[in-house]
Structure formats: C-alpha cells, structure tokens
Amino acid sequence: MNAVYDVIVAGLGGIGSAAAYHLAKRGERVLGVDRFHPPHSLGSSHGHTRIFRQAYLEGSSYVPLAQKSCELWKRLERETGKDVFAPVGGLMIGPPDCPIVKSTVLSAERYGLPYQMLTAADTARRFPAYLLQRDEVAVYEEAAGVLFPESCIQAHLTAAVRHGSEIQTRNPVLQWTARNGGVTVHTEKGVYQAERLVLSAGAWNPQLFGFTVPLEVERKVPAWFQPAESPRMFEPGRFPAFVWHCTKELNIYGLPGFNGEGTKVGVHQGGLKGAPDDLPRQASLAEVEELRRLVARRFPLLNQTPVTVDTCLYTNTPDGHFVLGPHPGYQNVFVAGGFSGHGFKFCSILGEIIADLAIESQTDFDIRMFSPTRF
Ligand SMILES: Cc1cc2nc3c(=O)[nH]c(=O)nc-3n(C[C@H](O)[C@H](O)[C@H](O)COP(=O)(O)OP(=O)(O)OC[C@H]3O[C@@H](n4cnc5c(N)ncnc54)[C@H](O)[C@@H]3O)c2cc1C
Known part of the structure; x- marks a missing residue:
C-alpha cells in the first residue's frame, strides 16, 4: 500500500494534539483528524484549568512521568509563546x-x-x-x-502544523481497517491511508478501539x-x-x-x-x-x-490507570484512553511516548501499568 501519511491521529483533544505535535516534530508525515474543532467543550479537556502535581497520590510510578511532563509543558511555552502552565x-x-x-x-x-x-x-x-x-x-x-487546557491544545496543534502536520477538524473518523504495513481510515470527508494509526478519541474511544476494554x-x-x-x-x-x-x-x-x-x-x-x-x-x-x-x-x-x-x-478504567500501548490486534495501531479524571497533566509526556511507540516500537518510560490488555 502506498501510504500518503506516516501516521494518522484520530482525536485531537488533550492527548491527540500532543501526539500529533511530537510525531510531526520528529519528522513524521502526520494527518490529525477530529470530529469537532478542538479545543472545544464537548469532551474532557475544557473548562479553563487543570491541576498539575508531581507528588502523586494515584501512585508513585506516575512521578517520573509528571516530572518529564512539566519539562515538556515549559518547553511548549517557550516554543509557542503561549501561557500553558502557572x-x-x-x-x-x-x-x-x-x-x-x-x-x-x-x-x-x-x-x-x-x-x-x-x-x-x-x-x-x-x-x-x-x-x-x-x-x-x-x-x-x-x-x-x-494548566490551561484550551491553550495547551491550541499550542500543540499550532506547533504540530508548524512542523508539517495536516489537521482536519469537523471530520469524524467513521471506521478504520488495518493490515501489516498500513491502515485505511474512513472519515466523513474522505478515506485516508497511512502506515500507522493512533486512536485518541477520549470518551468516544470505546466506539473506535475495536476490542473490548472496560471503559466507563x-x-x-x-x-x-x-x-x-x-x-x-x-x-x-x-x-x-x-x-x-x-x-x-x-x-x-x-x-x-x-x-x-x-x-x-x-x-x-x-x-x-x-x-x-x-x-x-x-x-x-x-x-x-x-x-x-x-x-x-x-x-x-x-x-x-x-x-x-x-x-x-x-x-x-476499573483500576484508575490509563490505557496506552499497541492495539492487541495490530502492531501498527496505538491506543490512548481511559485517562480516568487525572490524565491532562500528562498529555505532553504521553504525546512523546505515543511518538516513541509509533516510531521506535518502544519507549524508555515504564508504561506497563497502562497495558491495554491488562483487564
Ligand atoms: C471536570 C474534569 C476535571 C478534570 N481535572 C483534571 C485535573 O485537574 N488534572 C488532570 O490532570 N486531569 C484532569 N481531568 C482529566 C483530563 O482532563 C482528561 O483525562 C483528559 O483531558 C483526556 O484527554 P483526551 O485527549 O483523552 O480526551 P479529549 O480531550 O476529550 O479528546 C478526544 C478528542 O477526540 C475527538 N473525537 C471523538 N470521536 C472522534 C472520531 N470518531 N473521530 C475523530 N475525532 C474524534 C473529540 O472531538 C475530542 O477532541 C479532568 C477531567 C474533567 C472532565
């Protein structure tokens, strides 16, 4: 299959906008699509503010992620000139x-x-x-x-475009298929092909993942x-x-x-x-x-x-931890969801981890507790 894009990111909220940015910054040809026009107020990443903390009551294993996230949020501020963190x-x-x-x-x-x-x-x-x-x-x-979530999403999307990413909004993904070496993504406005796919559709992930994860x-x-x-x-x-x-x-x-x-x-x-x-x-x-x-x-x-x-x-998710990693059925599809009310602060680092997985099939961060197949 002659892929037009390296990676398609389905869903450009907190996580997907960060993934599109990190992928594009590392030279991938990225198409990002969203059902609405992010930042918007129909998902999980609106309402002016999100708490950022490093001493992490949900588990010490999150601390290295929070530390790196903080570094990346500050870098995003420098790169885009937008206020994202106070x-x-x-x-x-x-x-x-x-x-x-x-x-x-x-x-x-x-x-x-x-x-x-x-x-x-x-x-x-x-x-x-x-x-x-x-x-x-x-x-x-x-x-x-x-953190200012609307500003974070705006900054990630603006920088993603600056790094060559194509962004299409008001264009829902309807369905996708994958086989070795390629994915085909059917959206309301057209059909697109890529080598790899990231599914980051927030509350709509259960409809897109294509395997059973107990997300509520x-x-x-x-x-x-x-x-x-x-x-x-x-x-x-x-x-x-x-x-x-x-x-x-x-x-x-x-x-x-x-x-x-x-x-x-x-x-x-x-x-x-x-x-x-x-x-x-x-x-x-x-x-x-x-x-x-x-x-x-x-x-x-x-x-x-x-x-x-x-x-x-x-x-x-039932254990309050995220779902992040390769799709159990396809090595070139990556799922990111189940952020259980505490995920926003990690968007910057999770975007980088998604890029690690999609480009190198591995990451230096310990994400075993987020395994999509743990339930
Ligand atoms: C009230 C509230 C308070 C919170 N407080 C905190 C906090 O203080 N600190 C913290 O760290 N976290 C907090 N969180 C959690 C955090 O905001 C979420 O974990 C995070 O925003 C999830 O991001 P997401 O990218 O998964 O979802 P979203 O940002 O909702 O992104 C999903 C995107 O996918 C798009 N989409 C859906 N279906 C399709 C489709 N078929 N095709 C294309 N695109 C599609 C949607 O339009 C959307 O833009 C809070 C959440 C809420 C609701």
Whole structure:
C-alpha cells in the first residue's frame, strides 16, 4: 500500500494534539483528524484549568512521568509563546491518615520531591481562604500548579502544523481497517491511508478501539464561584489548587480563576454514566445543590451561587490507570484512553511516548501499568 501519511491521529483533544505535535516534530508525515474543532467543550479537556502535581497520590510510578511532563509543558511555552502552565502551588488536604495525604507524602518521599506539611493554623496563615478542620492537614507542593487546557491544545496543534502536520477538524473518523504495513481510515470527508494509526478519541474511544476494554464514561459537573468578600484571598498566588478529602467516598478539588471566571470547584466521584452522545450536557438542580453545600462548608467566603456550571467527561478504567500501548490486534495501531479524571497533566509526556511507540516500537518510560490488555 502506498501510504500518503506516516501516521494518522484520530482525536485531537488533550492527548491527540500532543501526539500529533511530537510525531510531526520528529519528522513524521502526520494527518490529525477530529470530529469537532478542538479545543472545544464537548469532551474532557475544557473548562479553563487543570491541576498539575508531581507528588502523586494515584501512585508513585506516575512521578517520573509528571516530572518529564512539566519539562515538556515549559518547553511548549517557550516554543509557542503561549501561557500553558502557572506554578501556583497545590494543597492536598485531609486528615493525616487519609489516602490523599498519605499517598502524596509517600510518592514525594520516594522521589525526594520537596513538600511542606501544614497544620490547619499554618494553612490559614499562608492561604487564608482555606479553613481546615482542626484535625486536618495540608501537604503543600510548591511545584504544583495549573494548566490551561484550551491553550495547551491550541499550542500543540499550532506547533504540530508548524512542523508539517495536516489537521482536519469537523471530520469524524467513521471506521478504520488495518493490515501489516498500513491502515485505511474512513472519515466523513474522505478515506485516508497511512502506515500507522493512533486512536485518541477520549470518551468516544470505546466506539473506535475495536476490542473490548472496560471503559466507563462519567459526566462531571464543575462550577465556578465568585468571592462574596475578600476577593484577594482567592487570587492565583494566594490560592493554590487543591484536592480535599471530605469523606471516605468523596473528594473535592478546585483551582483559582485566572481571568475573572471565579474559583472552580468540582467533585471527583460520581456522576451520570453512559455513552458521550447520550449524556445530557445540562447539569441538574440536584447536582448544583450538592456542590453548593460542599462549597458552603469549606469556603464560606465564596458566594454560594455559582456563576457558571459546566459538564465534562471522565473516561474511567476499573483500576484508575490509563490505557496506552499497541492495539492487541495490530502492531501498527496505538491506543490512548481511559485517562480516568487525572490524565491532562500528562498529555505532553504521553504525546512523546505515543511518538516513541509509533516510531521506535518502544519507549524508555515504564508504561506497563497502562497495558491495554491488562483487564
Ligand atoms: C471536570 C474534569 C476535571 C478534570 N481535572 C483534571 C485535573 O485537574 N488534572 C488532570 O490532570 N486531569 C484532569 N481531568 C482529566 C483530563 O482532563 C482528561 O483525562 C483528559 O483531558 C483526556 O484527554 P483526551 O485527549 O483523552 O480526551 P479529549 O480531550 O476529550 O479528546 C478526544 C478528542 O477526540 C475527538 N473525537 C471523538 N470521536 C472522534 C472520531 N470518531 N473521530 C475523530 N475525532 C474524534 C473529540 O472531538 C475530542 O477532541 C479532568 C477531567 C474533567 C472532565
């Protein structure tokens, strides 16, 4: 087969835009296609902000990936002149023996990452918007911060084009076939051939992967709240990003607003499940009410009526780890999905790893826990 492209990337959100960039930068002839026009607000990579942290509560094995990711985000900023990362620090909050605090400390200790353990009083002194219970502590990581997802995607796509990549938006992949040495990708606007294929369609991956992986799409409802008083306390610099253990079953997270949009707060667990095209994109009153209650309890200085409510999709795996590697049926097809509510910070390094796999059939990073066939 005379391939027109070296690699086709199907889905150009957080992960696919990074993959297209790294592949093109390494000299591959890349075609990137997306069903919508990224960055857009129908998938998993919108809503102004994402938490970046290196001391990693989901497992120490993520630390080397987070460290490299940070380096790559900063390089992307230099290369494109776009603001993609703000190192405003991060607080992991809860009782000293809760999983959030314990696992964060464990991974920081294992990799010698700097952190500070703050009591409730220390936290209130340094970051006065945070009113912890007396029995709670905060692990402060100065190197943590906030990524701007729309800007990250825009930067990766712009740089991918600069490196010769062709990008087609509003062009859904309908189906693909593969055989040794080539893939054929059928899209709404045409049929394309390449040597290799990357499937990075986020919440729509289950429809494209072509083998069974237990991915579950869950709709989340983050909201933005303006301060009722003391607005300076909520500004970046005085208000680090946070993850807060509220109960055994419930964590909330949040980030400062950078452009007057307000403080973002969301609940990590729970939400409507279903296929992405079937899930309602309007939040229910009950969902907003739950958030209001949680915010009132933790941040009494915020106005309890949100100024904006959004919906966004997690794509969860049963173990919370990603799905990344060669397709079990075809060595020239690579799958990237199941980012389970914590994948954005890794887009830059995962883009590089996808390029390693697609170009060299191997990577120096340990991605065994992401094996697509582990379930
Ligand atoms: C509310 C919320 C908060 C989060 N907070 C954090 C956080 O603080 N830190 C963090 O690290 N992570 C966080 N995450 C997780 C992170 O945002 C996701 O893991 C990440 O964005 C997933 O990227 P993706 O590329 O897989 O999906 P997307 O960015 O959704 O990209 C998939 C793309 O594929 C395209 N597509 C779909 N079907 C087709 C098709 N048939 N043909 C062509 N293209 C197609 C879509 O249009 C889309 O552009 C959060 C997620 C949510 C929802």
